[in-house]
Amino acid sequence: MKNVVRNRFEIVSEAGQLTRGEPDTSKALAIEGLTVAYGEKAAVFSLDADFAAGRMSAIVGPNGAGKSTLLKAALAIVPALSGTVRFFGLSIDQARGRVAYVPQRASVDWDFPARVVDVVMMGLYRTLGWFRFAGANERSRAMTCLQRVGMEDFAERQIGQLSGGQQQRVFLARALAQDADLYLLDEPLAGVDAATERTVMEVLKGLKSEGRAVVCVHHDLATVPAYFDDVLLINVRRIAAGPVGVVFTEANLQKAYGGRLAGTVAAPLPVGGH
Amino acid sequence: MGQEFVQLSLTPMLIGILAAVACALPGNFLLLRRQALIGDAISHVVLPGIVVAFLFTGTVSAWPMMIGASLAAIFAVVLIEAIKRVGRVDAGAAMGVVFTAMFADGVLLLELSDTSSVHLDVEHALYGNLESLIWLAADGWGSLADWTALSEMPPQVGRLALVLALVSGFLFAFWKELTISTFDEGFALSLGIRARLIGFLLVVTTAVAAVAAFDAVGSIIVIAMFICPPASARLMTNGLGHQVAWSTLFAGASAILGYVLAGYAPLWLGAENSVSAAGMIATVSGFILGFACVLGPKRKRIGAAREV
DSSP states (O other): OHHHHHHHHHHHHHHOOOOOSSOOTTEEEEEEEEEEEETTEEEEEEEEEEEETTOEEEEEOOTTSSHHHHHHHHTTSSOOSEEEEEETTBOHHHHGGGEEEEOOGGGSOTTSSOBHHHHHHGGGGGGOOTTOOOOHHHHHHHHHHHHHTTOGGGTTSBGGGSOHHHHHHHHHHHHHHTOOSEEEEESTTTTOOHHHHHHHHHHHHHHHHTTOEEEEEOOOGGGHHHHOSEEEEEESEEEEEEEHHHHOOHHHHHHHHGGGOTTTOSSOOOOOOO | OHHHIIIIIIHHHHHHHHHHHHHHHHHHHHHHTTOHHHHHHHHHHHHHHHHHHHHHHSOOOHHHHHHHHHHHHHHHHHHHHHHHHHHOOOHHHHHHHHHHHHHHHHHHHHHHSOOTTTTOOHHHHHHTTGGGOOOTTOOSGGGGGOHHHHHTSOHHHHHHHHHHHHHHHHHHHTHHHHHHHHHOHHHHHHTTOOHHHHHHHHHHHHHHHHHHHHHHHHHHHHHHHHHHHHHHHHTTOSOHHHHHHHHHHHHHHHHHHHHHHHHHHHHHTTOSSOOOHHHHHHHHHHHHHHHHHHHOTTGGGTTOOOOO
16 A cells, blocks of 8 residues: 555656546546556556547557556456546546547457458447448448548458558558547557558548547657657556657656667657757 | 158258257357357256256256256356366366366266166267157148147257247347457447457357257257358358358258268168267268368468468
8 A cells, every 4th residue: 555655656746747636528538546457467557647639649668568458448448456537527438439449450360251341330330229230321431431541442351361551451440430539549550561650640640630539559669759749658657648749758768668678769769858 | 751751850850950050150159259169068068957957856858957957057157267267277278177077977977866767868968869859740741730730749849949049039139249249359348348248148148059959969969060060151251141141051951961861871871770860960060061171262261371
Protein backbone atom coordinates (compact mmCIF):
# COMPACT_ATOMS: atom_id res chain seq x y z
CA MET A 1 0.00 0.00 0.00
CA LYS A 2 2.84 2.30 0.90
CA ASN A 3 4.28 1.65 -2.48
CA VAL A 4 1.08 2.72 -4.22
CA VAL A 5 1.05 6.01 -2.41
CA ARG A 6 4.68 6.70 -3.20
CA ASN A 7 4.13 5.91 -6.83
CA ARG A 8 1.18 8.27 -6.99
CA PHE A 9 3.30 11.02 -5.58
CA GLU A 10 5.92 10.49 -8.22
CA ILE A 11 3.38 10.62 -11.00
CA VAL A 12 1.92 13.85 -9.73
CA SER A 13 5.30 15.47 -9.30
CA GLU A 14 6.57 14.41 -12.69
CA ALA A 15 3.55 15.09 -14.81
CA GLY A 16 2.42 18.02 -12.74
CA GLN A 17 -0.94 18.14 -14.50
CA LEU A 18 -2.95 15.35 -12.98
CA THR A 19 -6.69 15.80 -13.14
CA ARG A 20 -8.99 14.73 -10.37
CA GLY A 21 -12.66 15.01 -9.56
CA GLU A 22 -15.56 15.26 -12.01
CA PRO A 23 -15.29 13.40 -15.31
CA ASP A 24 -14.43 15.75 -18.11
CA THR A 25 -16.56 15.22 -21.22
CA SER A 26 -14.07 17.11 -23.37
CA LYS A 27 -11.58 14.28 -22.98
CA ALA A 28 -12.05 11.46 -25.43
CA LEU A 29 -10.45 9.04 -22.98
CA ALA A 30 -9.59 9.65 -19.35
CA ILE A 31 -7.84 6.92 -17.37
CA GLU A 32 -7.19 7.18 -13.64
CA GLY A 33 -5.27 4.84 -11.39
CA LEU A 34 -5.50 1.89 -13.77
CA THR A 35 -3.85 -1.30 -12.55
CA VAL A 36 -3.88 -4.55 -14.52
CA ALA A 37 -2.13 -7.75 -13.56
CA TYR A 38 -1.56 -11.03 -15.35
CA GLY A 39 -1.13 -13.55 -12.57
CA GLU A 40 0.92 -11.86 -9.89
CA LYS A 41 2.82 -9.55 -12.19
CA ALA A 42 1.51 -6.03 -12.78
CA ALA A 43 1.28 -5.25 -16.49
CA VAL A 44 0.03 -1.72 -15.89
CA PHE A 45 0.42 -0.09 -12.50
CA SER A 46 -1.61 2.81 -11.14
CA LEU A 47 -1.60 4.60 -14.45
CA ASP A 48 -3.20 7.94 -15.29
CA ALA A 49 -3.62 9.16 -18.85
CA ASP A 50 -5.80 11.55 -20.82
CA PHE A 51 -6.36 11.67 -24.55
CA ALA A 52 -7.95 14.67 -26.20
CA ALA A 53 -10.28 14.91 -29.18
CA GLY A 54 -8.75 16.33 -32.35
CA ARG A 55 -5.29 15.09 -31.39
CA MET A 56 -3.03 12.25 -32.51
CA SER A 57 -1.52 10.50 -29.52
CA ALA A 58 1.13 7.81 -29.33
CA ILE A 59 1.59 5.31 -26.53
CA VAL A 60 5.28 4.48 -26.43
CA GLY A 61 7.35 2.18 -24.26
CA PRO A 62 9.55 -0.93 -24.35
CA ASN A 63 8.27 -4.45 -24.98
CA GLY A 64 6.20 -5.65 -22.05
CA ALA A 65 5.57 -2.08 -20.90
CA GLY A 66 1.81 -2.69 -20.91
CA LYS A 67 0.92 -0.62 -23.99
CA SER A 68 -1.50 -3.12 -25.52
CA THR A 69 -2.77 -4.07 -22.08
CA LEU A 70 -3.58 -0.43 -21.41
CA LEU A 71 -5.85 -0.30 -24.48
CA LYS A 72 -7.46 -3.66 -23.70
CA ALA A 73 -8.11 -2.77 -20.08
CA ALA A 74 -9.58 0.61 -21.05
CA LEU A 75 -12.01 -1.22 -23.36
CA ALA A 76 -12.73 -3.82 -20.64
CA ILE A 77 -11.37 -6.58 -22.89
CA VAL A 78 -9.10 -7.63 -20.03
CA PRO A 79 -10.21 -6.98 -16.46
CA ALA A 80 -8.57 -4.20 -14.46
CA LEU A 81 -7.79 -4.63 -10.78
CA SER A 82 -8.52 -0.99 -10.06
CA GLY A 83 -8.95 2.38 -11.70
CA THR A 84 -11.57 4.31 -13.59
CA VAL A 85 -11.88 4.78 -17.34
CA ARG A 86 -14.20 7.32 -18.95
CA PHE A 87 -14.88 7.81 -22.64
CA PHE A 88 -16.22 11.30 -23.31
CA GLY A 89 -17.19 11.29 -19.64
CA LEU A 90 -19.15 8.04 -20.06
CA SER A 91 -18.53 4.47 -19.03
CA ILE A 92 -17.31 2.07 -21.71
CA ASP A 93 -20.71 0.41 -21.98
CA GLN A 94 -22.39 3.76 -22.61
CA ALA A 95 -19.74 4.82 -25.10
CA ARG A 96 -19.17 1.61 -27.14
CA GLY A 97 -20.78 3.10 -30.24
CA ARG A 98 -18.31 5.98 -30.23
CA VAL A 99 -15.11 3.95 -29.83
CA ALA A 100 -13.31 1.89 -32.48
CA TYR A 101 -10.56 -0.56 -31.60
CA VAL A 102 -8.00 -1.96 -34.03
CA PRO A 103 -6.22 -4.96 -32.46
CA GLN A 104 -2.77 -6.09 -33.50
CA ARG A 105 -2.88 -7.65 -36.93
CA ALA A 106 -1.09 -10.76 -35.66
CA SER A 107 -3.73 -11.37 -32.98
CA VAL A 108 -6.15 -13.06 -35.39
CA ASP A 109 -6.03 -16.13 -37.62
CA TRP A 110 -6.09 -14.80 -41.18
CA ASP A 111 -6.95 -18.25 -42.44
CA PHE A 112 -10.51 -17.64 -41.25
CA PRO A 113 -13.04 -18.24 -44.06
CA ALA A 114 -14.00 -14.66 -44.86
CA ARG A 115 -13.59 -12.18 -47.69
CA VAL A 116 -12.16 -8.69 -47.21
CA VAL A 117 -15.60 -7.09 -47.46
CA ASP A 118 -16.97 -9.50 -44.82
CA VAL A 119 -14.35 -8.36 -42.32
CA VAL A 120 -15.05 -4.68 -43.00
CA MET A 121 -18.79 -5.25 -42.52
CA MET A 122 -18.01 -6.54 -39.01
CA GLY A 123 -17.45 -2.87 -38.19
CA LEU A 124 -21.15 -2.27 -38.86
CA TYR A 125 -22.21 -4.80 -36.23
CA ARG A 126 -23.65 -2.25 -33.86
CA THR A 127 -25.90 -0.82 -36.58
CA LEU A 128 -27.50 -4.23 -37.18
CA GLY A 129 -30.19 -5.55 -34.88
CA TRP A 130 -31.22 -9.05 -33.95
CA PHE A 131 -31.69 -11.42 -36.87
CA ARG A 132 -30.60 -8.64 -39.22
CA PHE A 133 -27.81 -9.51 -41.56
CA ALA A 134 -25.59 -7.30 -43.63
CA GLY A 135 -27.17 -6.48 -47.02
CA ALA A 136 -26.59 -4.20 -50.00
CA ASN A 137 -26.58 -1.07 -47.84
CA GLU A 138 -23.91 -2.43 -45.50
CA ARG A 139 -21.92 -3.66 -48.44
CA SER A 140 -21.81 -0.25 -50.08
CA ARG A 141 -20.77 1.36 -46.80
CA ALA A 142 -17.99 -1.20 -46.45
CA MET A 143 -16.86 -0.49 -50.02
CA THR A 144 -16.60 3.22 -49.24
CA CYS A 145 -14.34 2.41 -46.28
CA LEU A 146 -12.23 0.10 -48.44
CA GLN A 147 -11.81 2.92 -50.98
CA ARG A 148 -10.49 5.20 -48.23
CA VAL A 149 -7.64 2.74 -47.57
CA GLY A 150 -7.11 1.90 -51.25
CA MET A 151 -8.35 -1.67 -50.97
CA GLU A 152 -11.59 -1.59 -52.99
CA ASP A 153 -10.15 -3.92 -55.63
CA PHE A 154 -9.57 -6.59 -52.99
CA ALA A 155 -13.12 -6.70 -51.62
CA GLU A 156 -13.79 -10.27 -52.78
CA ARG A 157 -10.37 -11.67 -51.82
CA GLN A 158 -10.02 -14.25 -49.13
CA ILE A 159 -8.30 -12.48 -46.24
CA GLY A 160 -5.57 -15.13 -46.04
CA GLN A 161 -4.32 -14.02 -49.46
CA LEU A 162 -3.45 -10.50 -48.31
CA SER A 163 0.00 -9.17 -47.48
CA GLY A 164 0.67 -7.82 -44.00
CA GLY A 165 0.17 -4.23 -45.11
CA GLN A 166 -3.08 -5.10 -46.86
CA GLN A 167 -4.35 -6.88 -43.74
CA GLN A 168 -3.62 -3.76 -41.73
CA ARG A 169 -5.58 -1.63 -44.20
CA VAL A 170 -8.54 -3.99 -43.96
CA PHE A 171 -8.47 -3.65 -40.16
CA LEU A 172 -8.37 0.13 -40.54
CA ALA A 173 -11.30 0.01 -42.99
CA ARG A 174 -13.27 -2.05 -40.47
CA ALA A 175 -12.62 0.65 -37.85
CA LEU A 176 -13.66 3.37 -40.32
CA ALA A 177 -16.95 1.51 -40.81
CA GLN A 178 -17.59 2.04 -37.10
CA ASP A 179 -17.62 5.83 -37.67
CA ALA A 180 -16.29 6.39 -34.14
CA ASP A 181 -15.18 9.51 -32.29
CA LEU A 182 -12.21 7.78 -30.70
CA TYR A 183 -9.88 5.38 -32.53
CA LEU A 184 -7.65 3.11 -30.46
CA LEU A 185 -5.08 1.34 -32.63
CA ASP A 186 -2.59 -1.27 -31.45
CA GLU A 187 0.60 -1.05 -33.52
CA PRO A 188 -1.08 -0.03 -36.80
CA LEU A 189 2.29 0.49 -38.49
CA ALA A 190 4.08 -2.65 -37.28
CA GLY A 191 5.58 -4.61 -40.16
CA VAL A 192 3.74 -2.78 -42.94
CA ASP A 193 5.16 -1.58 -46.25
CA ALA A 194 5.93 2.08 -46.88
CA ALA A 195 2.84 2.63 -49.06
CA THR A 196 0.59 1.24 -46.34
CA GLU A 197 2.29 3.40 -43.72
CA ARG A 198 1.56 6.49 -45.82
CA THR A 199 -2.07 5.47 -46.39
CA VAL A 200 -2.67 4.68 -42.73
CA MET A 201 -1.18 7.99 -41.59
CA GLU A 202 -3.19 9.94 -44.18
CA VAL A 203 -6.41 8.30 -43.02
CA LEU A 204 -5.59 8.88 -39.35
CA LYS A 205 -4.73 12.53 -40.00
CA GLY A 206 -8.05 12.86 -41.80
CA LEU A 207 -9.84 11.52 -38.73
CA LYS A 208 -7.98 13.95 -36.52
CA SER A 209 -8.85 16.91 -38.73
CA GLU A 210 -12.51 15.92 -38.38
CA GLY A 211 -12.12 16.44 -34.63
CA ARG A 212 -11.85 12.78 -33.72
CA ALA A 213 -9.31 11.42 -31.28
CA VAL A 214 -6.66 8.98 -32.50
CA VAL A 215 -4.54 6.94 -30.10
CA CYS A 216 -1.88 4.54 -31.41
CA VAL A 217 0.37 2.12 -29.63
CA HIS A 218 3.54 2.88 -31.57
CA HIS A 219 6.91 1.16 -31.66
CA ASP A 220 9.02 3.30 -33.97
CA LEU A 221 10.57 6.07 -31.87
CA ALA A 222 12.05 7.76 -34.94
CA THR A 223 8.65 8.65 -36.40
CA VAL A 224 6.97 9.80 -33.19
CA PRO A 225 7.74 13.53 -33.62
CA ALA A 226 6.65 13.54 -37.26
CA TYR A 227 3.40 11.63 -36.77
CA PHE A 228 2.01 12.54 -33.37
CA ASP A 229 0.89 15.58 -31.38
CA ASP A 230 0.98 13.99 -27.94
CA VAL A 231 2.86 11.09 -26.46
CA LEU A 232 2.38 8.89 -23.41
CA LEU A 233 5.58 7.18 -22.31
CA ILE A 234 4.98 4.14 -20.17
CA ASN A 235 6.85 1.26 -18.66
CA VAL A 236 4.20 -0.46 -16.56
CA ARG A 237 3.96 2.91 -14.77
CA ARG A 238 3.50 6.23 -16.43
CA ILE A 239 6.85 7.86 -17.21
CA ALA A 240 5.68 11.06 -18.86
CA ALA A 241 2.81 12.44 -20.92
CA GLY A 242 2.11 15.57 -22.90
CA PRO A 243 2.87 17.26 -26.22
CA VAL A 244 5.65 15.51 -28.13
CA GLY A 245 7.83 18.63 -28.14
CA VAL A 246 7.75 18.79 -24.36
CA VAL A 247 7.93 15.24 -23.10
CA PHE A 248 9.58 13.24 -25.90
CA THR A 249 13.05 13.88 -24.50
CA GLU A 250 16.17 11.80 -24.28
CA ALA A 251 15.89 11.85 -20.49
CA ASN A 252 12.29 10.58 -20.44
CA LEU A 253 13.06 7.92 -23.03
CA GLN A 254 16.03 6.69 -21.03
CA LYS A 255 13.73 6.49 -18.04
CA ALA A 256 11.14 4.50 -19.98
CA TYR A 257 13.54 2.15 -21.71
CA GLY A 258 16.16 1.86 -19.01
CA GLY A 259 19.44 0.73 -20.49
CA ARG A 260 17.77 -0.84 -23.51
CA LEU A 261 17.41 2.29 -25.58
CA ALA A 262 20.68 2.24 -27.50
CA GLY A 263 19.66 -0.43 -30.00
CA THR A 264 16.05 0.70 -30.29
CA VAL A 265 16.34 4.07 -31.90
CA ALA A 266 16.95 4.28 -35.62
CA ALA A 267 17.32 8.03 -35.90
CA PRO A 268 18.67 10.81 -33.69
CA LEU A 269 16.19 11.79 -31.02
CA PRO A 270 14.97 15.30 -30.58
CA VAL A 271 16.30 16.62 -27.33
CA GLY A 272 13.65 18.61 -25.55
CA GLY A 273 14.74 22.18 -25.80
CA HIS A 274 11.41 24.00 -25.78
CA MET B 1 -39.03 -52.87 -51.34
CA GLY B 2 -40.97 -49.79 -50.20
CA GLN B 3 -42.39 -51.38 -47.08
CA GLU B 4 -39.18 -53.10 -46.07
CA PHE B 5 -37.14 -49.96 -46.63
CA VAL B 6 -39.50 -47.78 -44.60
CA GLN B 7 -39.67 -50.33 -41.78
CA LEU B 8 -36.01 -51.24 -41.51
CA SER B 9 -33.89 -48.53 -43.10
CA LEU B 10 -35.74 -45.23 -43.19
CA THR B 11 -35.60 -44.42 -39.49
CA PRO B 12 -31.97 -45.48 -38.91
CA MET B 13 -30.96 -43.40 -41.92
CA LEU B 14 -33.02 -40.45 -40.76
CA ILE B 15 -31.54 -40.68 -37.27
CA GLY B 16 -28.07 -40.96 -38.72
CA ILE B 17 -28.61 -37.85 -40.85
CA LEU B 18 -30.13 -35.81 -38.02
CA ALA B 19 -27.36 -36.79 -35.59
CA ALA B 20 -24.61 -36.13 -38.14
CA VAL B 21 -25.91 -32.70 -39.11
CA ALA B 22 -26.65 -31.66 -35.52
CA CYS B 23 -23.02 -32.38 -34.63
CA ALA B 24 -21.46 -31.00 -37.82
CA LEU B 25 -23.12 -27.57 -37.50
CA PRO B 26 -21.54 -26.48 -34.20
CA GLY B 27 -18.41 -28.38 -35.28
CA ASN B 28 -17.78 -25.63 -37.86
CA PHE B 29 -17.24 -23.05 -35.16
CA LEU B 30 -15.40 -25.42 -32.83
CA LEU B 31 -12.96 -26.15 -35.64
CA LEU B 32 -12.33 -22.45 -36.40
CA ARG B 33 -11.85 -21.77 -32.69
CA ARG B 34 -9.35 -24.63 -32.47
CA GLN B 35 -11.65 -26.33 -29.99
CA ALA B 36 -12.50 -29.35 -32.12
CA LEU B 37 -11.37 -31.61 -29.31
CA ILE B 38 -14.13 -30.37 -27.05
CA GLY B 39 -16.68 -32.38 -29.03
CA ASP B 40 -14.48 -35.40 -28.50
CA ALA B 41 -14.21 -34.66 -24.79
CA ILE B 42 -17.94 -34.18 -24.31
CA SER B 43 -18.91 -37.30 -26.19
CA HIS B 44 -16.63 -39.37 -23.98
CA VAL B 45 -17.74 -37.97 -20.65
CA VAL B 46 -21.34 -38.73 -21.55
CA LEU B 47 -20.69 -42.39 -20.67
CA PRO B 48 -20.05 -41.97 -16.91
CA GLY B 49 -23.02 -39.59 -16.81
CA ILE B 50 -25.28 -42.24 -18.26
CA VAL B 51 -23.95 -44.97 -15.97
CA VAL B 52 -24.39 -42.81 -12.88
CA ALA B 53 -27.91 -41.91 -13.99
CA PHE B 54 -28.63 -45.63 -14.38
CA LEU B 55 -27.23 -46.40 -10.92
CA PHE B 56 -29.51 -43.75 -9.43
CA THR B 57 -32.70 -44.59 -11.30
CA GLY B 58 -32.24 -48.25 -12.18
CA THR B 59 -33.69 -47.69 -15.65
CA VAL B 60 -32.28 -46.84 -19.05
CA SER B 61 -35.18 -44.60 -20.05
CA ALA B 62 -34.31 -41.57 -22.07
CA TRP B 63 -34.76 -38.62 -19.74
CA PRO B 64 -32.65 -39.76 -16.78
CA MET B 65 -29.93 -40.75 -19.26
CA MET B 66 -30.08 -37.36 -21.01
CA ILE B 67 -29.99 -35.49 -17.71
CA GLY B 68 -27.10 -37.59 -16.39
CA ALA B 69 -25.18 -37.09 -19.62
CA SER B 70 -25.81 -33.36 -19.63
CA LEU B 71 -24.66 -33.00 -16.03
CA ALA B 72 -21.51 -34.97 -16.83
CA ALA B 73 -20.87 -32.74 -19.85
CA ILE B 74 -21.25 -29.58 -17.79
CA PHE B 75 -19.06 -31.06 -15.04
CA ALA B 76 -16.39 -31.90 -17.61
CA VAL B 77 -16.43 -28.40 -19.14
CA VAL B 78 -16.05 -26.82 -15.71
CA LEU B 79 -13.30 -29.29 -14.80
CA ILE B 80 -11.42 -28.56 -18.04
CA GLU B 81 -11.54 -24.83 -17.33
CA ALA B 82 -10.39 -25.39 -13.76
CA ILE B 83 -7.46 -27.59 -14.78
CA LYS B 84 -6.49 -25.07 -17.43
CA ARG B 85 -6.33 -22.27 -14.89
CA VAL B 86 -5.05 -24.04 -11.80
CA GLY B 87 -2.67 -26.40 -13.55
CA ARG B 88 -1.55 -23.78 -16.12
CA VAL B 89 -1.71 -26.33 -18.92
CA ASP B 90 -3.03 -25.71 -22.41
CA ALA B 91 -6.61 -26.45 -23.39
CA GLY B 92 -5.79 -29.59 -25.36
CA ALA B 93 -3.97 -31.21 -22.46
CA ALA B 94 -6.72 -30.28 -20.00
CA MET B 95 -9.37 -31.82 -22.28
CA GLY B 96 -7.26 -34.90 -22.85
CA VAL B 97 -6.88 -35.50 -19.13
CA VAL B 98 -10.55 -34.93 -18.34
CA PHE B 99 -12.17 -36.96 -21.06
CA THR B 100 -9.94 -40.00 -20.87
CA ALA B 101 -10.20 -40.09 -17.06
CA MET B 102 -13.96 -39.68 -17.07
CA PHE B 103 -14.49 -42.19 -19.86
CA ALA B 104 -12.34 -44.69 -17.97
CA ASP B 105 -14.37 -44.06 -14.82
CA GLY B 106 -17.49 -44.75 -16.84
CA VAL B 107 -16.08 -48.09 -18.03
CA LEU B 108 -15.10 -49.08 -14.47
CA LEU B 109 -18.51 -48.12 -13.14
CA LEU B 110 -20.14 -50.16 -15.88
CA GLU B 111 -18.09 -53.23 -15.01
CA LEU B 112 -18.70 -52.88 -11.29
CA SER B 113 -22.45 -52.38 -11.53
CA ASP B 114 -24.96 -55.00 -12.58
CA THR B 115 -26.13 -53.88 -15.98
CA SER B 116 -26.69 -57.35 -17.35
CA SER B 117 -30.44 -56.88 -17.28
CA VAL B 118 -30.37 -53.76 -19.44
CA HIS B 119 -28.91 -52.70 -22.75
CA LEU B 120 -25.97 -50.74 -21.39
CA ASP B 121 -22.43 -51.66 -22.26
CA VAL B 122 -19.25 -50.22 -23.65
CA GLU B 123 -19.92 -51.39 -27.22
CA HIS B 124 -23.26 -49.63 -27.14
CA ALA B 125 -21.56 -46.49 -25.90
CA LEU B 126 -19.10 -46.58 -28.77
CA TYR B 127 -21.31 -47.40 -31.73
CA GLY B 128 -24.83 -46.96 -30.45
CA ASN B 129 -27.62 -49.09 -31.83
CA LEU B 130 -28.51 -47.42 -35.06
CA GLU B 131 -29.56 -50.64 -36.85
CA SER B 132 -32.06 -51.50 -34.15
CA LEU B 133 -33.95 -48.23 -34.37
CA ILE B 134 -36.48 -49.65 -36.79
CA TRP B 135 -40.07 -48.60 -37.43
CA LEU B 136 -42.16 -51.77 -37.30
CA ALA B 137 -45.48 -49.93 -37.28
CA ALA B 138 -44.84 -48.69 -40.79
CA ASP B 139 -46.30 -50.52 -43.77
CA GLY B 140 -44.90 -48.33 -46.53
CA TRP B 141 -44.33 -44.68 -47.43
CA GLY B 142 -47.97 -43.94 -46.62
CA SER B 143 -47.20 -44.38 -42.92
CA LEU B 144 -45.43 -41.03 -42.97
CA ALA B 145 -48.90 -39.46 -43.15
CA ASP B 146 -50.42 -41.77 -40.55
CA TRP B 147 -50.40 -40.39 -37.02
CA THR B 148 -50.75 -43.73 -35.25
CA ALA B 149 -47.82 -45.14 -37.17
CA LEU B 150 -45.79 -41.97 -36.67
CA SER B 151 -46.28 -42.17 -32.92
CA GLU B 152 -44.63 -45.59 -33.02
CA MET B 153 -41.50 -44.22 -34.59
CA PRO B 154 -38.34 -44.56 -32.50
CA PRO B 155 -38.39 -41.56 -30.15
CA GLN B 156 -34.83 -40.67 -31.20
CA VAL B 157 -36.19 -39.27 -34.46
CA GLY B 158 -38.25 -36.61 -32.73
CA ARG B 159 -35.61 -35.90 -30.13
CA LEU B 160 -32.86 -35.42 -32.67
CA ALA B 161 -35.11 -33.31 -34.90
CA LEU B 162 -35.76 -31.07 -31.93
CA VAL B 163 -32.06 -30.87 -31.10
CA LEU B 164 -31.20 -30.10 -34.72
CA ALA B 165 -33.77 -27.29 -34.70
CA LEU B 166 -32.23 -25.97 -31.48
CA VAL B 167 -28.70 -26.09 -32.85
CA SER B 168 -29.68 -24.42 -36.13
CA GLY B 169 -31.67 -21.80 -34.23
CA PHE B 170 -28.69 -20.99 -32.04
CA LEU B 171 -26.35 -20.63 -35.02
CA PHE B 172 -28.87 -18.48 -36.89
CA ALA B 173 -29.69 -16.22 -33.94
CA PHE B 174 -26.06 -15.64 -32.97
CA TRP B 175 -24.48 -15.89 -36.41
CA LYS B 176 -22.92 -12.41 -36.33
CA GLU B 177 -21.73 -12.74 -32.74
CA LEU B 178 -20.31 -16.22 -33.34
CA THR B 179 -18.55 -15.10 -36.51
CA ILE B 180 -17.01 -11.94 -35.08
CA SER B 181 -15.96 -13.48 -31.77
CA THR B 182 -14.50 -16.52 -33.50
CA PHE B 183 -12.45 -14.40 -35.89
CA ASP B 184 -11.37 -11.65 -33.51
CA GLU B 185 -12.35 -11.99 -29.86
CA GLY B 186 -10.74 -8.73 -28.76
CA PHE B 187 -12.63 -6.77 -31.41
CA ALA B 188 -15.87 -8.58 -30.51
CA LEU B 189 -15.45 -7.59 -26.87
CA SER B 190 -14.72 -3.99 -27.88
CA LEU B 191 -18.05 -3.95 -29.75
CA GLY B 192 -19.84 -5.03 -26.59
CA ILE B 193 -20.41 -8.60 -27.79
CA ARG B 194 -20.34 -10.94 -24.80
CA ALA B 195 -17.85 -13.17 -26.53
CA ARG B 196 -17.15 -15.44 -23.58
CA LEU B 197 -20.86 -16.06 -23.02
CA ILE B 198 -21.22 -16.85 -26.73
CA GLY B 199 -18.31 -19.26 -26.46
CA PHE B 200 -19.92 -20.94 -23.46
CA LEU B 201 -23.30 -21.21 -25.24
CA LEU B 202 -21.53 -22.81 -28.20
CA VAL B 203 -20.10 -25.45 -25.87
CA VAL B 204 -23.51 -26.01 -24.28
CA THR B 205 -25.06 -26.39 -27.72
CA THR B 206 -22.31 -28.82 -28.61
CA ALA B 207 -23.03 -30.78 -25.44
CA VAL B 208 -26.76 -30.96 -26.21
CA ALA B 209 -26.02 -32.23 -29.72
CA ALA B 210 -23.47 -34.72 -28.42
CA VAL B 211 -25.75 -36.11 -25.73
CA ALA B 212 -28.76 -36.50 -28.03
CA ALA B 213 -26.68 -38.06 -30.80
CA PHE B 214 -24.77 -40.31 -28.42
CA ASP B 215 -27.99 -41.94 -27.27
CA ALA B 216 -28.89 -42.90 -30.81
CA VAL B 217 -25.62 -43.46 -32.60
CA GLY B 218 -22.83 -43.76 -30.03
CA SER B 219 -19.72 -41.70 -29.52
CA ILE B 220 -17.82 -42.72 -32.66
CA ILE B 221 -20.17 -40.87 -35.00
CA VAL B 222 -20.40 -37.92 -32.66
CA ILE B 223 -16.64 -37.43 -32.57
CA ALA B 224 -16.28 -37.92 -36.32
CA MET B 225 -19.13 -35.54 -37.16
CA PHE B 226 -17.86 -32.69 -35.01
CA ILE B 227 -14.63 -32.67 -36.97
CA CYS B 228 -14.68 -34.43 -40.35
CA PRO B 229 -17.52 -32.65 -42.23
CA PRO B 230 -16.48 -29.13 -41.13
CA ALA B 231 -12.81 -29.84 -41.86
CA SER B 232 -13.73 -31.21 -45.31
CA ALA B 233 -16.02 -28.24 -45.91
CA ARG B 234 -13.27 -25.76 -45.08
CA LEU B 235 -11.28 -27.19 -47.98
CA MET B 236 -14.16 -26.57 -50.39
CA THR B 237 -14.73 -22.85 -49.83
CA ASN B 238 -13.39 -19.65 -48.34
CA GLY B 239 -16.76 -18.40 -47.09
CA LEU B 240 -18.12 -19.25 -43.68
CA GLY B 241 -21.74 -19.55 -44.82
CA HIS B 242 -20.71 -21.85 -47.67
CA GLN B 243 -18.55 -23.85 -45.29
CA VAL B 244 -21.54 -24.52 -43.04
CA ALA B 245 -23.61 -25.54 -46.06
CA TRP B 246 -20.91 -27.91 -47.34
CA SER B 247 -20.51 -29.43 -43.88
CA THR B 248 -24.25 -30.16 -43.75
CA LEU B 249 -24.05 -31.81 -47.14
CA PHE B 250 -21.01 -33.89 -46.16
CA ALA B 251 -22.59 -34.94 -42.86
CA GLY B 252 -25.79 -36.05 -44.59
CA ALA B 253 -23.85 -37.84 -47.33
CA SER B 254 -21.72 -39.66 -44.74
CA ALA B 255 -24.84 -40.83 -42.91
CA ILE B 256 -26.61 -42.14 -46.01
CA LEU B 257 -23.58 -43.63 -47.71
CA GLY B 258 -22.23 -45.08 -44.46
CA TYR B 259 -25.52 -46.75 -43.63
CA VAL B 260 -25.91 -48.26 -47.08
CA LEU B 261 -22.30 -49.43 -47.26
CA ALA B 262 -22.48 -50.97 -43.78
CA GLY B 263 -25.49 -53.02 -44.86
CA TYR B 264 -24.36 -54.08 -48.31
CA ALA B 265 -20.62 -53.67 -48.84
CA PRO B 266 -19.62 -56.71 -46.74
CA LEU B 267 -22.10 -58.84 -48.70
CA TRP B 268 -20.61 -57.63 -51.98
CA LEU B 269 -17.20 -58.57 -50.63
CA GLY B 270 -18.45 -62.04 -49.78
CA ALA B 271 -18.74 -61.61 -46.02
CA GLU B 272 -21.71 -63.09 -44.20
CA ASN B 273 -22.72 -60.21 -41.95
CA SER B 274 -23.10 -56.50 -42.31
CA VAL B 275 -20.83 -54.21 -40.30
CA SER B 276 -21.64 -51.50 -37.76
CA ALA B 277 -23.42 -48.59 -39.45
CA ALA B 278 -21.96 -46.14 -36.97
CA GLY B 279 -18.44 -47.30 -37.68
CA MET B 280 -19.06 -47.12 -41.42
CA ILE B 281 -20.58 -43.64 -41.26
CA ALA B 282 -17.54 -42.37 -39.36
CA THR B 283 -15.26 -44.13 -41.86
CA VAL B 284 -17.05 -42.52 -44.81
CA SER B 285 -16.71 -39.08 -43.24
CA GLY B 286 -12.99 -39.75 -42.91
CA PHE B 287 -12.79 -40.72 -46.58
CA ILE B 288 -14.63 -37.55 -47.55
CA LEU B 289 -12.04 -35.55 -45.60
CA GLY B 290 -9.31 -37.48 -47.42
CA PHE B 291 -10.86 -36.67 -50.81
CA ALA B 292 -11.28 -33.02 -49.84
CA CYS B 293 -7.60 -32.86 -48.86
CA VAL B 294 -6.58 -34.16 -52.25
CA LEU B 295 -9.23 -32.56 -54.46
CA GLY B 296 -10.75 -29.65 -52.51
CA PRO B 297 -10.41 -26.34 -54.38
CA LYS B 298 -9.14 -24.42 -51.32
CA ARG B 299 -6.73 -27.06 -50.10
CA LYS B 300 -3.68 -25.05 -51.19
CA ARG B 301 -3.95 -22.72 -48.22
CA ILE B 302 -2.60 -25.49 -45.99
CA GLY B 303 1.10 -25.00 -45.59
CA ALA B 304 1.03 -22.06 -47.98
CA ALA B 305 3.63 -19.45 -47.20
CA ARG B 306 2.15 -16.66 -45.15
CA GLU B 307 3.59 -13.21 -45.17
CA VAL B 308 4.16 -11.97 -41.66
